[in-house]
Amino acid sequence: MSVVSLDSFSGAPAEFHPVGIARHDWTREEIRALFALPFPDLIFQAQTVHRANFDPTQVQISTLLSIKTGGCPEDCAYCPQSSAYETGLKAEKLMDVEAVLEEARAAKAAGASRFCMGAAWRSPKDRDLDKVCAMVEGVKALGMESCVTLGMLTRPQADRLKGAGLDYYNHNLDTSPEFYGDIISTRTYQDRLDTLETVREAGINVCCGGIVGMGEGQEDRVGMVHALATLPSHPESVPINMLVQVEGTPLAGEGRLDAFDFVRTIAVARITMPESMVRLSAGREDMTDEVQALCLLAGANSIFYGPKLLTTPNPAQDRDMRLLEKLGMAPMPL
Numbered sequence: 014m015s016v017v018s019l020d021s022f023s024g025a026p027a028e029f030h031p032v033g034i035a036r037h038d039w040t041r042e043e044i045r046a047l048f049a050l051p052f053p054d055l056i057f058q059a060q061t062v063h064r065a066n067f068d069p070t071q072v073q074i075s076t077l078l079s080i081k082t083g084g085c086p087e088d089c090a091y092c093p094q095s096s097a098y099e100t101g102l103k104a105e106k107l108m109d110v111e112a113v114l115e116e117a118r119a120a121k122a123a124g125a126s127r128f129c130m131g132a133a134w135r136s137p138k139d140r141d142l143d144k145v146c147a148m149v150e151g152v153k154a155l156g157m158e159s160c161v162t163l164g165m166l167t168r169p170q171a172d173r174l175k176g177a178g179l180d181y182y183n184h185n186l187d188t189s190p191e192f193y194g195d196i197i198s199t200r201t202y203q204d205r206l207d208t209l210e211t212v213r214e215a216g217i218n219v220c221c222g223g224i225v226g227m228g229e230g231q232e233d234r235v236g237m238v239h240a241l242a243t244l245p246s247h248p249e250s251v252p253i254n255m256l257v258q259v260e261g262t263p264l265a266g267e268g269r270l271d272a273f274d275f276v277r278t279i280a281v282a283r284i285t286m287p288e289s290m291v292r293l294s295a296g297r298e299d300m301t302d303e304v305q306a307l308c309l310l311a312g313a314n315s316i317f318y319g320p321k322l323l324t325t326p327n328p329a330q331d332r333d334m335r336l337l338e339k340l341g342m343a344p345m346p347l
């Protein structure tokens with residue numbers, strides 16, 4: 014019996030590494046070629062890479078809580094929490110530590126292994142950090158992984174969070190460097206890269222991904238994955254979000270991205286960042302079970318769980334569990 018390699022089916026360049034050795038020298042051309050693969054070949058490569066690095070029947074589950082909602086001075090065009098847009102969202106103060114820990118206990122009881130806390134800040138004030146550090150310590154004491162997203166960080170702030178036991182810091186690149194200026198004007202792409210470097214240097218794991226469906230072109234999705242996959246270290250978590258359109262934000266009314274383009278983005282992220290957890294993030298509420306299953310087949314192995322993602326709806330927990338059961342999949346143990 015002769016063995017035919019994937020490359021002879023797909024015509025993909027021979028230098029592709031289908032078994033998923035982590036590389037940081039991806040070129041845009043290579044990533045463009047992955048996006049252009051016939052769908053069955055792309056999914057096969059993504060599956061091959063996924064299975065070389067993970068148990069494909071397991072999904073890591075995170076819960077996200079907004080600990081400080083709205084009133085943000087940044088102008089991210091997709092975000093209802095920006096004070097630049099009239100979305101009817103009521104700005105709230107930073108939550109009390111005990112109220113946050115109560116949510117963390119509930120998340121753990123529902124099966125989450127990681128508790129993520131998001132605050133709508135450009136950057137945290139040092140006095141706010143006292144409370145956030147207490148939240149991180151409390152989440153750790155529950156035996157869960159902790160993650161926060163607080164905006165731009167200085168090195169001393171990152172060191173304090175690390176000292177409190179923080180496992181992950183989320184800071185997304187959002188999109189390609191070229192399209193970025195259409196989405197955010199109040200901080201630069203370089204600001205984001207600098208924060209990622211600060212977090213890395215403090216020894217905190219990085220959660221960094223982006224959003225698709227914002228009116229970007231295919232080349233921007235190529236550019237976004239390229240920016241992530243060529244970071245000096247791949248983010249340990251790579252959330253890929255589908256835009257949730259919120260009335261009052263500049264991106265409300267944007268044409269919807271074809272679901273297959275979303276699945277392709279997941280698959281290319283999986284292939285180019287083989288050891289990262291690729292997270293199916295915002296936008297799941299509007300996806301059918303079948304599209305979500307395709308995303309899991311394309312190499313997504315992490316989901317957000319819970320009724321809300323910061324301020325936008327997320328599928329009910331029992332719908333998520335039913336889907337995992339139907340697929341013979343299970344939550345990843347901590």
Ligand code: SF4
Pocket residue numbers: 085086087088089092093094095132133134135164
């Ligand atoms: S995405 Fe974050 S930084 Fe941007 S406006 Fe929303 S809360 Fe602020």
